[in-house]
Amino acid sequence: MGASSSIVQKGTSEQREVESLAASTGAMPMLQNSFSKLVNPQTNAIPLQSLQQVFCLNYKNPDCEASNIPDCFPGLLDHLGASIVDLFFITGREGVSWIEFLRGYLKCCGRMPASMALNALLRVFATTFTKAGLPLKLEFESSDDDCKISGSFLATDVLMLLWMCWTMLWDSSTSRCTKGKENLRLPDVNHLILSAVVSCTEVDSGFNLWDCGISALEVELPVGKFLTWDLTTVPSLTDCFTHFVNVRLQNSVSSEVKSELSSSSLGKIPPREVCNIHLLTHGRAWAISLSLKGTISAEILKPHLPSDSDETLENLLYRSSFHGRGLNRFWSNIEGYHGPLLFLVSAAAGDVHEDSALTQQGFENRDVFCGSSGSLYAIGPIFHVFPPSDMCLRERERERDMVWKDKNFVYSHLHPTGRAYEPYPKPVGIAFGGTIGNERIYIHEDFARVTIRHHAVDKTYQPGSLFPSQGFLAVEALISEVEVWGLGGRTAKEVQASFKKREELFIEHRRKANLKTFASWEDSPEKMMMDMMSDPNAVRREDR
Incomplete structure (x- = not known):
């Protein structure tokens, strides 16, 4: 009896420990409801097939922005559910017990370092590849969550990994929608794959990054360097997996969720043609968003994921081909918006490239640099992120009230009003990084040209080339398009709408003439002008 009671006591203590860890994630009520919905009352365990069905994906005819879809990709998704269950949920004779259900959830979505979360994602990817009968040069030393990984990736393997993560993100948004239907749409991720290739391998000098097919790349990316690239460039990639697991378990509670959710995407998104005419495509x-966290990341993706909202492009504040070119047209559309902004510019100087800048507090019309935080992005043909430099962060933490020359995040200056003469006029335009007259990115007033300088002039953002083969000399390119997207959510839009309404009332008030002043003909300006025209040499004395 003593041995029996000690086992019961041990099991109770073990269960309390696992339940405490699960409760720390905030998902305990959802896990209890999900287990009670899936459990077999006779065995008090979840049948293996039922749990696999929870995570099952079945997209047969996906669409893609640019490249052709490999024939093996839809079949790869068919094995995702079984791979998740086999890896993380230990199945007994009767199925998955309550304790093992919680343990499996913690291995997927528990609090863990970013490296362990990435390890879990890669294990899911490798297991799914194996079940689909595809070759992959990845080896895991053990089944531990933090085990060492060896081997390498091919460019096509990175493509499959990114698309698998996007599919999980798409599916998570799909299950929250209630109207409309749309098939799985895969983004163009060539810029991300080239970023990984350049960061993980030594690219030949004759390699043409502007016109490169992913399927033709035969380079191998060492897994160690790939992990470093992932954690520094796209740290939110693992969130696609954890969010997918949470949403699928939550949906298993509702009896309204139908099995066809996995085979068709619900929700309303812009047509493919509408998204492709904008600089901010699905892939970009x-x-x-993979380099960010929180609500800003969700706002960027809002126009590109299934949604119940009819206003899919409501975050687009300015587009030069629609609203008109020039700083004045730009300012009339973004003035009063106090929230994060994404500024994108597409320019051509021999080859087309796209750059963007993310600001955290909007634009201000000032003749000096301003801002508190932001990042630069090189989007095409290679994706790179240039966050604030370490020096800038240390200076800001040390002296928040002082203006340091390496805190030059944003410069936005219109033509000054009310000044007759300026001996040293400040440049009119928009800039990011550098100093006045020596900006890292400078968009001219007419939005026709952009000047890009070497990172040596900039101490605000981290160093790096904004386009391939960028030299030390300044490069001037012709702008083809400029877009600005607001990322402050509904509150920022409402504040801007109130600001514009006040401005319109103020302008209307100024246009109205004060009739009391001109009530008498003798006091009217028309009579004064007529008297001057009739006899301009007449001597007039000022009334005192």
Whole structure:
């Protein structure tokens, strides 16, 4: 009896420990409801097939922005559910017990370092590849969560990994929608794959990055360097997996969730043609969101994921081809918006490239640099992120009230009003980084040209080339398009709407003439002008 009671006591203590860890994630009520919905009352365990069905994906005819979809990709998704269950949920004779259900959830979505979360994602990817009968040069030393990984990736393997993560993100948004239907749409991620290739391998000098097919790349990316690239460039990639697991378990509670959710995407999104005419395509929006956390990341992706909202492009504040070119047109559309902004510019100087800048507090019309935080992005043909430099962060933490020359995040200056003469006029335009007259990115007033300088002039953002083969000399390119997207959510839009309404009332008030002043003909300006025209040499004395 003593041995029996000690086992019961041990099991109770073990269960309390696992439940405490699960409760720390905030998902305990959802896990209890999900287990009670899936459990077999006779065995008090979840049948293996039922749990696999929870995570099952079945997209047969996906669409893609640019490149052709490999024939093996839809089949790869068919094995995702079984791979997740086999890796993280230990199955007994009767199925998955309550304790093992919680343990499996913690291995997927528990609090863990970023490296362990990435390890879990790669294990899911490798297991899914194996079940689909595809070759992959990845080896895991053990089944531990933090085990060492060896081997390498091919460019096509990185493509499959990114698309698998996007599919999980798409599916998570799909299950929250209630109207409309749309098939799985895969983004163009060539810029992300080239970023990984350049960061993980030594690219030949004759390699043409502007016109490169991913399927033709035969380089191998060492897994160690790939992990470093992932954690520094796209640290939110693992969130696609954890969010997918949470949403699928939450949906298993509702009896309204139907099995066809996995085979068709619900929700309303812009047509493919509408998204492709904008600079912020699916792939570019997702790449930028993977470098961010929180609500800003969700706002960037809002126009590109299934949604119940009818206003899919409500975050687009300015587009030069629609609203008109020039700083004045730009300012009339973004003035009063106090929230994070994404500024994108597409320019051509021999080859087309796209750059963007993310600001955290909007634009201010000032003749000096301003801002508190932000990042620069090189989008095409290679994706790179240039966050604030370490020196800038240390200076800001040390003296928050002082203006340091390496805190030059944003410069936005219109033509000054009310000044007759300026001996040293400040440049009119928009700039990011550098100093006045020596900016890292400078958009001219007419939005027709952009000047890009070497990172040596900039101490605000981290160093790096904004386009391939960028030299030390300044490069001037012709702008083809400029876009600005607001990322402050509904509150920022409402504040801007109130600001514009006040401005319109103020302008209307100024246009109205004060009729009391001109009530008498003798006092009217018309009579004074007529008297001057009739006899301009007449001597007039000022009334005192």
